[in-house]
Amino acid sequence: MAIDNQEKILESLKQHLTPEQISVNETVKELHGKDESYHKMELPDIVVFPENKEQVSEIMKISSQYQIPVIPFGLGSSLEGHVIPQRGGITIDFSLMNKVLEVFEEDFLVTVQPGVTRTQLNKELKKYGLFFTVDPGADATLGGMAATNASGTTSVKYGVMRDQVRDLEVVLADGTFIHTGNKAAKSSSGLHLNGLFVGSEGTLGCFTEMTLRVYGIPEHITAARASFPTVKDAVEAVVSILQAGIPIARVELVDEQSMVQVNKYNETAYTEGPTLFLEFHGNEAGLRQDVEFMQEIVQGHACIEVAFETDTAARNRLWEARHTLAYAYIHGHPGKKMMVTDVCLPISELAGAVSHARENLMALELPGGIVGHVGDGNFHALIMMDMDNPEEVAKAQEFNERIVLYALERGGTCTGEHGVGIGKKKYQQQEHGAALDVMAKIKAALDPNNLLNPGKNINVDHKELTQ
Amino acid sequence: MAIDNQEKILESLKQHLTPEQISVNETVKELHGKDESYHKMELPDIVVFPENKEQVSEIMKISSQYQIPVIPFGLGSSLEGHVIPQRGGITIDFSLMNKVLEVFEEDFLVTVQPGVTRTQLNKELKKYGLFFTVDPGADATLGGMAATNASGTTSVKYGVMRDQVRDLEVVLADGTFIHTGNKAAKSSSGLHLNGLFVGSEGTLGCFTEMTLRVYGIPEHITAARASFPTVKDAVEAVVSILQAGIPIARVELVDEQSMVQVNKYNETAYTEGPTLFLEFHGNEAGLRQDVEFMQEIVQGHACIEVAFETDTAARNRLWEARHTLAYAYIHGHPGKKMMVTDVCLPISELAGAVSHARENLMALELPGGIVGHVGDGNFHALIMMDMDNPEEVAKAQEFNERIVLYALERGGTCTGEHGVGIGKKKYQQQEHGAALDVMAKIKAALDPNNLLNPGKNINVDHKELTQ
Structure with missing residues (x-):
């Protein structure tokens, strides 16, 4: 962007926002140039902090008038480079619109x-x-x-x-x-x-x-940990629980390597084998019957141990441990960046997909583990890599691609919950085929100048994607 | 459509479909010229019965080549004129694609x-x-x-x-x-x-x-009928059941007038007052606790009587009675057509909306009643009218409009489940405002010649709607 244009844009913004709501400070720009992913930082030209919807509307009009990109920004916790302003432009930070x-x-x-x-x-x-x-x-x-x-x-x-x-x-x-x-x-x-x-x-x-x-808030909540000899046993237990029609509220897989990280980071002493974290919501009598049935089922899948977390504190500790797992890996591998895969498959394909991921992860010889929202058929492989080591990065990216292609060949999706951003654009043609044209037409109809977070998810001319 | 063009179109169709799959027979056209609504019949020019997806694709190409509308047709049970070919064209009957x-x-x-x-x-x-x-x-x-x-x-x-x-x-x-x-x-x-x-x-x-x-299929199912002094009591009981977090599987309101029709048509002897038909799905113990709690709640809302339908046959009879209610009205009023309203509101507005509908229905002096999927905030007023009596038709249409405007003013929608078709197009501008432009742009991007069921739901130039 030419600097004289930037001055004009800043002038226009100042007509609608206070000076404190507009920043071209380098540190502020750097904070808005990346997310939690391994994707390369790129800086916005301007960061704005609107306080109300009318200001957002004015920013969009200025974007349109000067043909400058706008990138909405929440807290920067995206995992595929969604908020990185690859073409520069105005980043709209929504932190002041938090009511x-x-x-x-x-x-x-x-x-x-x-x-x-x-x-x-x-x-x-x-x-x-x-x-x-x-x-x-x-x-x-x-x-x-x-x-x-x-x-x-x-x-x-x-x-x-x-x-x-x-x-x-x-x-x-x-x-x-x-x-x-x-x-x-x-x-x-x-x-x-x-x-x-x-x-x-x-x-x-x-x-x-x-x-x-x-x-x-549910009347009653029961949480449990169940550990298994193998990841495959754990996944098959989940499929059986779902097929039995037990209305499970949460079911998370954490593999052996990840349980080690959990224990280290949280100072817990959970069994370090493939583990399911489970939760059930309901009325007291119904819950008791569901949990009994669940125990029968997991025992039929070689379950080693089931431990119930009865009080609120123990339950919170369990889910805290699960939620901080990504940070546990990052904390445990200083200087390295995390790559996270995010495929989702039909549940019948999940055990095979997790086994395939596990084998490929072993061959990779990089630190990492597998966790997953297995009730949905969604799992993540977390890999720690040194971004200054091109060989490690290439290996991790090849691994990600193998995981994605495995899922796409079996009726799955390249991203279950993280989104496309930059990182999953290369798989869009294979996943969506001719439907990508429909998406591109919709994008072109609503954003004809391609100024709204350009280059993310879908391009107006999606053919660019496959070049 | 000019007849010489029709000959060419028929020739093109014959290249991809057998003669039995193409009809210009008047009776066949009449069967495809209307649905179950009161909207005026209009005939398609040609009716086709594709057997596979490739034939559907060829029909679409012919539609595009000759710029002739195509109207997909299932069984004609739509309630707002969705399948009526107002501009003629080719109706695609999908009855042979039924595997x-x-x-x-x-x-x-x-x-x-x-x-x-x-x-x-x-x-x-x-x-x-x-x-x-x-x-x-x-x-x-x-x-x-x-x-x-x-x-x-x-x-x-x-x-x-x-x-x-x-x-x-x-x-x-x-x-x-x-x-x-x-x-x-x-x-x-x-x-x-x-x-x-x-x-x-x-x-x-x-x-x-x-x-x-x-x-x-749920392990256990319990069904019940609960009758109340007023429709308002019944609706308020539903709101309380939902707020108690009881995971209800079905909850249908049938008003007094409709219970009379139910009994007549089904030869049942249910209490003829405002009634809830309820169903619960779950495990045995949980269900028992839910049902007990439900009974407490309805008693707090002046419930006159709760009757449980324990065996499968009685349960099926109950839902059969509910499902045949529209036919009961039609059967009970030969020569008349049915108009059905279909608004859905936030649940907090439902009791007021149903009371408002009831008052307006009384003033209408036409036979009719109120039923509803009240757990969703969706209800229908069913009115029988003589289509040859313009005064009755006008009264019914004014009534429908009052019901719609009441809902739209309270954060609701003009159609909870029947769709827009022809009948609800006039409310689209008021309901969607500027979003209607977005819908029109999407329609124009995907169907630039406006040949796909034209004039239904949305127009390419939606401005036509408000003229």
């Missing part, structure tokens, strides 16, 4: 600004006996979670981010506001825009308000 | 052709201990149900049609095939086309294969 606007207790809905984080929301909802279900590892913003269609440990019961979004207020490329839904539990009116905008990774518009579905 | 292609037992998925009906599918799934959840009154085709984002009595627990669609094979306007999804339980890859095509009412493409989510 829980209204709790609709009777309707099980809440309206929030996009900068609210999930723990912030849950703290507020707790006052009403309610909770927000989607639960990725990071304390991401809800705007970012909607942009990537995030999910997590509870999705097997409550669904993914897309299932929770009842309405989005979106600012389009030209600064216009739209609402993608309403407050009714269902609708057959018009084309379904909620689902389209969720997961669009900032490429179709910026979210300024979100109305989300929430749930009553 | 259940594959049951993926372990994955809880099934792949079907669009002409399969829900009862046909459930018959097949029963062999595997599985069932398909979406349950509108009519025995509609699954293609039609996906096209309108249908739902029904079980949506409060299992979700609507959109929640069940894992993948669609779609033939686009130019004859190209795409897949909108995959077989994984979740994905954050690309733009979400599944949700966009579900509910698109044939305006973006024709479905040729569908992969749908199915569930295990």
Whole structure:
């Protein structure tokens, strides 16, 4: 971007934002030039911190007027380079738009600004006996979670981010506001825009308000750890639990290598073998029957040990251990970067896919492990690599590709919950085929100048992707 | 359409379909010129009966070549004129594409052709201990149900049609095939086309294969009828049950007038007052606790009587009675047509909306009643009217409009499950505002010549809608 243009853009921004809301400071730009992934940092030209939706609209108009890219930014916890401004431009940091606007207790809905984080929301909802279900590892913003269609440990019961979004207020490329839904539990009116905008990774518009579905905190919760001789036994136990129709609320696989990291980082003493972390929600009598049935099933799959976490503190410690696992790896391997695979497969293919990943991981000779939201057929291989060692990086990338191709050949997807960003663009043609043209047409219709987070998820001319 | 053009089109069709698969017979055209709604019949020029997806693709290419509309047709059970060929053209009847292609037992998925009906599918799934959840009154085709984002009595627990669609094979306007999804339980890859095509009412493409989510038949089912002094008491009881977190599988409101019709048509002797039909799915112990809690709650809302339907036959009779209610009204009022309203509101607004509808229905002095999927905030007023009496028709239409405006003013939608078709187009601008431009752009991008079920749901130039 030419500097004289930058001066004009800054002048235009100053007509709508205070000086404190606009930054060209190098440190601020660097904080907005990367996410939690291994993808290379690129700097935005300007970072803005809008306080309200009207300011976001004005920023979009300025983007359109000067043909400069805009990149929405939550907390930078994305894992595929979603927020990296590869073409420069204006990064819109939503951290000042962080209000829980209204709790609709009777309707099980809440309206929030996009900068609210999930723990912030849950703290507020707790006052009403309610909770927000989607639960990725990071304390991401809800705007970012909607942009990537995030999910997590509870999705097997409550669904993914897309299932929770009842309405989005979106600012389009030209600064216009739209609402993608309403407050009714269902609708057959018009084309379904909620689902389209969720997961669009900032490429179709910026979210300024979100109305989300929430749930009553369950009457009773039981958590358990079950360890198995092999990862395959653990996965097969999960398939059997699902087939038995037990309404499991969470079921997480943590492999042996990852249990070692868990224990080191959290100072826990859990058995260091392939382990399932489980949780059940329901009424007391129903829960007891479900848990008994579950125990029978896991015993039929060579389960070594089942330990129940009865009190809230022990349960929280269990899930804390699971959620900090990525940080445990990073902490345990200073100077290295993490690459995380994210495929999701039909559940019948999961045991094979995890075994395949495990074999390839062993051959890789890099530190790493496997964890997964196995109730959904989604698992992650976490690999620590030295970014200054091109051989390690190449090996890790080849590994990722093998995992992705295995999933695509079996009816799966290259990303179950992290999104496409930069890292998964190269698989879009293979995964979507001719449907990629439809996506590109929609992108072109809504962002004809390709200014909204350009180069992420989908290109206007998607042919670029395969070059 | 000029007749010489018709000859050319028929010639082109004959290159890909057998003579038995092409009809210009008046009776056949009349059978494809209407649905179950009160909307005026219009005839297609040609009706075709493809046997496979390749034939559907060729029909789409012919539509494109001769610029002639195509209208997909399932069983004609739509309720807002969705299948009426207002501009003539080729109606594609999918009744020969009615195969259940594959049951993926372990994955809880099934792949079907669009002409399969829900009862046909459930018959097949029963062999595997599985069932398909979406349950509108009519025995509609699954293609039609996906096209309108249908739902029904079980949506409060299992979700609507959109929640069940894992993948669609779609033939686009130019004859190209795409897949909108995959077989994984979740994905954050690309733009979400599944949700966009579900509910698109044939305006973006024709479905040729569908992969749908199915569930295990519940271990235990309990059904109940609970009658109340007023409709308001019944609705408030439902709100309390939902807030208590009882995972109800079905909860249907049937008002006094409708209970009279139920008893007449089904020769049952149910109490003729405002009634809830309820169902609970789960394990034995959990169910018992849920049902006890439910009884406490309804008693707190002046419930007159709760009767449990313990055996399968009594339970089936109960739901049969609910499902045949529309036919009971039609049967009971020969020569009259039915108009059905279909709003859905936030649950906190439901009691008020139903009371408002009841008052307006009384003032109307036409036979009718109120029923509803009240767990979702969705209810229907059914009105019998004489189509040859313009005053009755006008009164019924004014009534429908009042119901819609009441819902839209309170964060609801003009259609919870029937779709837009012809009947709800006039409310699209008010419901969607600027979002209607986005929908029109998507329609224009995918169907630039406006040949796919033109004039339904959305116009390419939506401004026509408000003229």
